[in-house]
Amino acid sequence: MSKENEVKRKAHLGATIKAVLWSFFGIRKKSDYESDAANLNPVHLVIAGILGAALFIGVLVTIVHFVVAK
Template identity: 45%
Template sequence: MNEPRSASLLQTLRAVAWSFFGVRRRADHEEDVRRLNPALVIGVGIAAALVFVIVLLLLVRWVVASGVAT
């Protein structure tokens, strides 16, 4: 019988953060596959990508406004 997926939001955030770097041990990946809720992983991944893009846009605006880029 399938075991219920019991990973917390913090564990999901950590797994998504590691996936952004592309560094993950095989044993940790297998544990994530067993425990993480796929819908939560997708939601956290989309939110993390949006935050990343917003931070990059703010950084670019700050550099351009400071005059360093010219």
């Protein structure tokens, strides 16, 4: 693959986090999705998604721990 054919993805961290949070919520405009697909780095999305899921699970475990604690 030549450098001329490479796609430069220049979205910042905030845009990646925003896309991941919207995906957890499940609501997204088609135009926003297309913009994300064109601008966001897929590796960064996967990493942010895994971290977001781990954080979500950690929050749920913490809530359950406090609810069932005596």
